[in-house]
Amino acid sequence: MTYLRPTFRHPELPKNILGYTRKDYEGAISTLCAGCGHDSISGAIVQACWEMSIEPHKVAKLSGIGCSSKTPTYFLSNAHGFNTVHGRMPSVATGANMANRSLTYLGVSGDGDSASIGMGQFVHAIRRNLNVVYILMNNGCYGLTKGQDSATADVGSKSKSGSENKFATIDLASLAIELGATFVARSFSGDKNQLVPLVKAALAHGGFAFLDVVSPCVTFNNNFGSTKSYSYVREHNHAASNIDFVPPAETISVDYPENTARELELHGGNKIVLHKLPTEWDPLDRISALNRLHQARRTGEIVTGLLFIEPESQDLHATLDTVQEPLNQLGEKDLCPGSKKLEGINASYR
Amino acid sequence: MYIGSSFQQQLNFLPLKPTDIRDPEYFHKVVDCQYACPAHTPVPEYIRLIAAGKYTEAYLINWESNVFPGVLGRTCDRPCEPACRRGRVEEEPVAICRLKRVAADFKDDISHILPKGPFPPNGKKIALIGGGPASLTVARDLAPLGYEIHLYDDQPAGGGMMRSQIPAFRLPEEVLNEEVNYILDMGIHTQFTTYVSSMKEILDKKYDAVFVGTGAPKGNDLDKLPGRWDDPDKIHLGIQWLASVAFEHTDKIGKKVIVLGGGNTAMDCCRTARRLGGEDVKVVVRSPFNEMKASPWEIEDAQMEDIPILNNHNPKAFVTTGGKLQGMLFEKVEAVYDASGKRKLIPTGEEVFIAADEVLVAIGQGNAFPWIERDLGLEFNQWELPRLDAKTLQSTRPDVFFGGDAALGPKNVITAVAQGHQAAISIDLFCRGADVHDRPPPMTNLAQQKMGLHEWIYDSAVVPDLRYKVPHADKKLTLQDRKKEVELGFDLEKAYREAERCLNCDVQTVFSEPKCIECDACVDICPTSCISFVTNGEEEDLRTRLVAPANQLDQDLYVSSPLPTKRVMVKDENVCLHCGLCAERCPTAAWDMQKYLYNTAKAAPLWKQEEVV
Ligand SMILES: Cc1cc2nc3c(=O)[nH]c(=O)nc-3n(C[C@H](O)[C@H](O)[C@H](O)COP(=O)(O)OP(=O)(O)OC[C@H]3O[C@@H](n4cnc5c(N)ncnc54)[C@H](O)[C@@H]3O)c2cc1C
Ligand SMILES: Cc1ncc(C[n+]2csc(CCOP(=O)(O)OP(=O)(O)O)c2C)c(N)n1
Ligand code: SF4
Ligand code: SF4
Ligand code: SF4
Ligand SMILES: [Mg+2]
Numbered sequence: 001m002t003y004l005r006p007t008f009r010h011p012e013l014p015k016n017i018l019g020y021t022r023k024d025y026e027g028a029i030s031t032l033c034a035g036c037g038h039d040s041i042s043g044a045i046v047q048a049c050w051e052m053s054i055e056p057h058k059v060a061k062l063s064g065i066g067c068s069s070k071t072p073t074y075f076l077s078n079a080h081g082f083n084t085v086h087g088r089m090p091s092v093a094t095g096a097n098m099a100n101r102s103l104t105y106l107g108v109s110g111d112g113d114s115a116s117i118g119m120g121q122f123v124h125a126i127r128r129n130l131n132v133v134y135i136l137m138n139n140g141c142y143g144l145t146k147g148q149d150s151a152t153a154d155v156g157s158k159s160k161s162g163s164e165n166k167f168a169t170i171d172l173a174s175l176a177i178e179l180g181a182t183f184v185a186r187s188f189s190g191d192k193n194q195l196v197p198l199v200k201a202a203l204a205h206g207g208f209a210f211l212d213v214v215s216p217c218v219t220f221n222n223n224f225g226s227t228k229s230y231s232y233v234r235e236h237n238h239a240a241s242n243i244d245f246v247p248p249a250e251t252i253s254v255d256y257p258e259n260t261a262r263e264l265e266l267h268g269g270n271k272i273v274l275h276k277l278p279t280e281w282d283p284l285d286r287i288s289a290l291n292r293l294h295q296a297r298r299t300g301e302i303v304t305g306l307l308f309i310e311p312e313s314q315d316l317h318a319t320l321d322t323v324q325e326p327l328n329q330l331g332e333k334d335l336c337p338g339s340k341k342l343e344g345i346n347a348s349y350r
Numbered sequence: 351m352y353i354g355s356s357f358q359q360q361l362n363f364l365p366l367k368p369t370d371i372r373d374p375e376y377f378h379k380v381v382d383c384q385y386a387c388p389a390h391t392p393v394p395e396y397i398r399l400i401a402a403g404k405y406t407e408a409y410l411i412n413w414e415s416n417v418f419p420g421v422l423g424r425t426c427d428r429p430c431e432p433a434c435r436r437g438r439v440e441e442e443p444v445a446i447c448r449l450k451r452v453a454a455d456f457k458d459d460i461s462h463i464l465p466k467g468p469f470p471p472n473g474k475k476i477a478l479i480g481g482g483p484a485s486l487t488v489a490r491d492l493a494p495l496g497y498e499i500h501l502y503d504d505q506p507a508g509g510g511m512m513r514s515q516i517p518a519f520r521l522p523e524e525v526l527n528e529e530v531n532y533i534l535d536m537g538i539h540t541q542f543t544t545y546v547s548s549m550k551e552i553l554d555k556k557y558d559a560v561f562v563g564t565g566a567p568k569g570n571d572l573d574k575l576p577g578r579w580d581d582p583d584k585i586h587l588g589i590q591w592l593a594s595v596a597f598e599h600t601d602k603i604g605k606k607v608i609v610l611g612g613g614n615t616a617m618d619c620c621r622t623a624r625r626l627g628g629e630d631v632k633v634v635v636r637s638p639f640n641e642m643k644a645s646p647w648e649i650e651d652a653q654m655e656d657i658p659i660l661n662n663h664n665p666k667a668f669v670t671t672g673g674k675l676q677g678m679l680f681e682k683v684e685a686v687y688d689a690s691g692k693r694k695l696i697p698t699g700e701e702v703f704i705a706a707d708e709v710l711v712a713i714g715q716g717n718a719f720p721w722i723e724r725d726l727g728l729e730f731n732q733w734e735l736p737r738l739d740a741k742t743l744q745s746t747r748p749d750v751f752f753g754g755d756a757a758l759g760p761k762n763v764i765t766a767v768a769q770g771h772q773a774a775i776s777i778d779l780f781c782r783g784a785d786v787h788d789r790p791p792p793m794t795n796l797a798q799q800k801m802g803l804h805e806w807i808y809d810s811a812v813v814p815d816l817r818y819k820v821p822h823a824d825k826k827l828t829l830q831d832r833k834k835e836v837e838l839g840f841d842l843e844k845a846y847r848e849a850e851r852c853l854n855c856d857v858q859t860v861f862s863e864p865k866c867i868e869c870d871a872c873v874d875i876c877p878t879s880c881i882s883f884v885t886n887g888e889e890e891d892l893r894t895r896l897v898a899p900a901n902q903l904d905q906d907l908y909v910s911s912p913l914p915t916k917r918v919m920v921k922d923e924n925v926c927l928h929c930g931l932c933a934e935r936c937p938t939a940a941w942d943m944q945k946y947l948y949n950t951a952k953a954a955p956l957w958k959q960e961e962v963v
Binding site: 003004005006007008009010011012013014022029030033034035036037039040042043189190192216218222230231234 | 440814878901935938
């Protein structure tokens with residue numbers, strides 16, 4: 001019986017610049033159902049953080065409630081973690097981010113957690129361009145409570161019990177673009193080649209980065225007739241523009257054929273290269289991206305890849321002009337600058 | 351430099367063919383220890399039985415396969431251990447050999463289980479020349495089929511070099527007697543203290559077949575070294591001297607002893623000398639220390655008995671005064687390696703004198719067949735070794751077969767046993783008028799292990815324990831009594847813990863393409879990054895594109911047929927822990943853990959494996 005993962009790892013696991021192997025980015029053994037898409041997304045997060053040589057203890061993982069929201073236990077054991085109440089991850093993330101901007105914020109949520117109970121929280125985090133990566137593990141159902149339809153279930157999609165969803169679907173990616181999100185991508189848990197570079201690009205993005213990852217619930221929503229099953233998603237996946245993530249220390253060695261690739265500068269000298277550029281829309285143009293998503297909804301395609309990006313944007317700290325230092329590092333002098341200063345401030349209002 | 355990941359995916363040329371897991375050798379190779387064992391003993395099977403406290407069953411599996419579990423559990427050269435997978439994921443392999451001894455030490459009385467004669471005679475008579483492990487294996491395999499077997503040996507008892515060479519402090523006589531007698535008690539006609547001086551005489555006796563298992567009895571000498579014959583009573587050939595100690599013709603040696611040579615014979619000579627009165631015993635070897643032929647554990651045991659090993663010393667002369675040995679003169683050499691890694695020992699000019707009362711020469715041994723006439727249709731090659739078919743061990747005379755050290759030069763007991771099994775098959779085929787090249791296939795079986803969601807019939811958990819050490823008897827006692835066994839063997843507690851270190855490499859990960867939904871669960875959970883889903887390609891290229899590099903080229907890649915996404919599943923067998931997590935995490939049971947039993951064919955299958963376990 002093995003609820004424990006053996007401690008041995010491949011003896012030749014490569015090391016990143018920090019000297020860490022993937023093992024240093026792992027979490028506890030997953031208790032999710034065998035084959036749950038969420039576990040693959042955890043795997044992609046481990047891979048992305050390792051490849052980017054992010055120091056695990058400089059990451060804060062936050063989540064709400066749901067199978068998806070349990071996953072932070074299964075990656076980056078050495079990171080900070082906060083498992084909030086249902087749908088409240090964005091507000092806790094906002095608070096944490098405001099208090100300490102030196103960490104990398106990774107929010108994990110589910111379609112129930114974000115599109116129903118947490119919808120109000122979700123939209124405001126976008127509006128504020130909070131600097132977090134927001135990963136939505138989207139299975140079209142409430143996995144943890146035994147598979148009820150969620151608000152992202154497609155009209156007509158069949159659940160395991162055979163009932164069809166009758167209500168209009170909420171497409172959180174379209175909504176995010178509509179609300180002014182500065183990085184919006186969609187991917188599939190079963191396609192790590194696409195997902196890992198997207199997670200890396202999202203981590204490097206200097207604002208709200210939303211990743212809607214279709215992630216089949218093998219137990220309750222992987223049946224025939226479901227539009228969120230492994231086979232349905234594979235058949236309808238329309239993977240646009242492959243993306244490569246290029247950290248500052250590395251140069252791009254591949255000559256992409258003319259007009260098929262586009263290099264974009266991200267935060268901190270990181271670059272991404274979009275190649276096999278989408279022909280139907282321009283990922284730097286909000287309106288064309290939205291049009292493409294609307295069109296895809298009509299044709300039943302699942303468009304994946306980087307949907308929209310605004311590389312240079314102003315995050316919440318910039319908007320509010322906050323201090324650089326984490327609040328817990330401010331001394332008494334900074335926090336209590338004295339009555340002279342107070343007089344000055346008061347005077348400025350007169 | 352950064353190469354786009356999606357670009358790497360496009361570099362596919364000639365794809366690998368899907369692995370044929372019905373080829374009996376594919377999964378056999380995954381069981382590294384069993385594959386490396388010349389007799390292909392089902393190692394993990396007996397180790398699990400030891401962990402389960404079933405020592406008799408564990409012994410019988412060994413006995414069927416390697417005939418001398420008690421002997422080999424103490425003395426085997428253990429080619430399985432360097433091959434053991436455990437050594438690739440942590441520091442040391444499983445103590446496979448010493449676990450075998452546990453089975454022998456703790457088994458019940460088994461005499462009633464072993465095949466018992468008299469067997470209904472089949473009317474054929476076989477002569478075995480030499481009574482070592484090779485001949486005894488042939489005897490054991492053929493007797494139950496009704497062959498009348500005549501065994502000739504010049505020693506007073508059976509066992510060959512296991513008796514005459516392997517010292518009693520490594521192999522107690524009772525252990526050897528027990529296992530030799532299991533065979534002789536099957537109704538073998540023995541003619542001990544009978545040196546066969548003419549093959550022709552044997553052939554004239556109209557045996558249906560003759561097996562030659564006379565070993566490699568000729569010790570190399572330094573007969574041309576100056577002084578060699580000045581005081582010949584004080585200079586001995588290692589293997590002759592060991593035999594004369596074993597048969598109690600020699601019971602003492604001078605205080606100062608030089609042992610020449612760096613192999614296992616030298617180690618046995620020096621340790622025996624320490625027990626016969628040698629106080630200042632030195633091993634002197636030409637080669638550098640790290641190139642000595644002796645097994646590391648034998649060197650270690652010698653050093654523990656205060657025997658220094660002087661390397662890079664080339665013998666120049668035996669020094670005598672007035673016909674009395676004083677010692678030896680050596681010239682120091684330096685090992686120099688050329689570009690191809692070939693070694694040359696370059697003399698440094700520095701000479702060293704080492705005093706000695708007696709010298710033991712243990713610098714290798716070879717074959718000699720002075721008793722085989724050269725006009726019998728038996729051809730010999732340029733090294734005076736018989737011309738043989740390496741597989742069937744048949745000589746150029748169809749009714750004469752060879753095996754053990756006599757066949758292909760000196761090796762070890764387990765090789766002699768393995769060749770004995772093969773020769774027995776050949777002899778049986780030959781006597782039945784069948785084609786000796788028509789080898790019977792191995793017995794194989796794949797058995798499901800699933801009991802529940804996270805439960806397997808085998809103990810799948812992987813323990814992190816490091817190798818347990820076998821305790822030794824007090825040196826003060828062992829150096830006084832040459833028959834006192836040095837190694838005490840594992841007690842049951844340690845045996846259990848050591849057995850738990852085995853990774854159950856025979857419990858195979860069997861993949862079924864139609865069931866796979868490519869959810870990646872196995873990839874994500876696999877602790878040692880064995881599993882990848884990639885576009886197919888040429889092996890060399892594929893090996894670099896996996897989740898972890900597959901650089902151990904002698905370890906196979908298990909490749910599936912194409913999956914719905916056109917990719918293939920590729921599993922690098924190299925460091926799979928057989929932990930079963932891939933199968934536990936697979937939602938569709940596309941992975942399953944199945945126990946693979948592989949048993950090489952024997953002339954007479956003694957019993958079916960199921961009857962034992
Ligand atoms: C010092 C020493 C230590 C060793 N230690 C180990 C060890 O720890 N582990 C290991 O695996 N191997 C060890 N070996 C090697 C091992 O003993 C042999 O490889 C093995 O015994 C070979 O078996 P065999 O059946 O081919 O022949 P042998 O064991 O050599 O038996 C041949 C028999 O035939 C007899 N014989 C020869 N010619 C005639 C004839 N013309 N007529 C009648 N009888 C004849 C011989 O006297 C002998 O009894 C050791 C060898 C030596 C020299
Ligand atoms: C305030 C509150 N309301 C309801 C619940 C019950 N509940 C737990 S998880 C969940 C839905 C989770 O769905 P989703 O976020 O999609 O996660 P999944 O399990 O599908 O990954 C609900 C409604 C709760 N835990 N708390
Ligand atoms: S119920 Fe569904 S979402 Fe939850 S762990 Fe199981 S498969 Fe995953
Ligand atoms: S771990 Fe066990 S089964 Fe695997 S090679 Fe070693 S002894 Fe054999
Ligand atoms: S049994 Fe499966 S999970 Fe375990 S090491 Fe082997 S391939 Fe990996
Ligand atoms: Mg959900």
